[in-house]
Amino acid sequence: MSDSTKEVIQEPKPKGSNKSIYFIVLGVLVVLLVIKVVLDQKEKSELTDYYTTELEASQQKLDRISEELAQKIHDIDSLGGDITELLATQKEIEKERKQLQNTRQANRQLIGRLRRKTDGYQELLKEKDKEITRLTKLSEELFAENTNLKEDKNELSRSIVSLNENKKELEDKVAVASRLKAEGIHIYAVAKNGKERESIFKNRHLKQLKVIFNIAKNDVAPLEGKEIIIRIVDKNGQVVFDINKGSGSFMLDGKETFYTASKDVLFDNSNQQLSFLYDKGSDYESGVYKMEVFTDGYLMGAKSFTVK
Structure with missing residues (x-):
């Protein structure tokens, strides 16, 4: 038998094997897609929970800042300080609080803006603490000066009363001495x-x-x-x-x-x-x-x- 006759005649592959590979790949892709969707949904849910938590924390922080600000306004006003800036800030915070109450869904931009706002408000409160300390010290100094002035005034009043009494006594003596006999x-x-x-x-x-x-x-x-x-x-x-x-x-x-x-x-x-x-x-x-x-x-x- 010749070499040509010895060639092995290869049998054609069945078409069904290509389809199997296609379905396997497709299945893998579907699984990966499902996993991605699930992971994306989980990430979105976690992010939503995070933003919601941050929003609630920001609301609580604004509430505390609002209370502290009201106290600062009272303290500074009672000490005779300027509360114009604080009143404007108080109005702005109340506006922020109302907006947050009407906000149903938080996002990164909102949370970022609230953080910047609350940080600014807290910095303002720190500055006003310094001003309250300064005004308190000034008030104590003025009180001490006023106390000294009152003491000086009381001493002067006592001196005047004493002088008037001495004057009256002297006048009485003069009146008696000036009587004719x-x-x-x-x-x-x-x-x-x-x-x-x-x-x-x-x-x-x-x-x-x-x-x-x-x-x-x-x-x-x-x-x-x-x-x-x-x-x-x-x-x-x-x-x-x-x-x-x-x-x-x-x-x-x-x-x-x-x-x-x-x-x-x-x-x-x-x-x-x-x-x-x-x-x-x-x-x-x-x-x-x-x-x-x-x-x-x-x-x-x-x-x-x-x-x-």
Whole structure:
């Protein structure tokens, strides 16, 4: 047999084997596609959960920032600081919070924007903490200064009160020291013939009553006009007076009382002598009488005499 006859005649492959390979490859691709879809869906779900969690965290962070901001506004305003910027920020945060409440699905852009916003707000709060510290320190310094000023004011008030009390005390002393005094008082009974008698009087010798005294020198008293008043009081405490003969009334210890006679003089600090002559017009009842000298509502001097 020749070589040509020895060639082995190859049998053609069956068409079914190609189809098997095709279906195997197709199956693998489908499996891979299913796996990819499942993995993509899982990744999407995980990403959605992540964004949702981040959104909730951002909302909570905004809530905390809003509360802190409200407290900062109160603190700075109570310390007298400027809250214009904080009020604008508060308004912006409230707007952000409302937008988040209406957001149903978060995304990367939203989360990124919220992070930047909250970071900025927190940085602002830190700056305002520094401002509150500064304002608090300033307020404490001002309070200390104000306390010192109040203490100085109180001390000044006490000093003024003390000065006024001393002034009043000095004025009272001056007022007492400036009071005029009647000295060298003499009382005479003047008879019809003009004869004067001193000591115990009898009615027949007592046509008129004469009073003489000097105003003692007083360097403290001002040189000015004075109304000098004499008052004759009987044993029953009744004042001898007659309106038709120059008697009148004056205030003594807050009460109105009668006087017997008066005279206007200019006090000149010369130890000047004054003389009063009073005609009662009727007999005096027996007893002890008291003659008193007044001016400006105070007693200058007094002396008693007796009528029998």
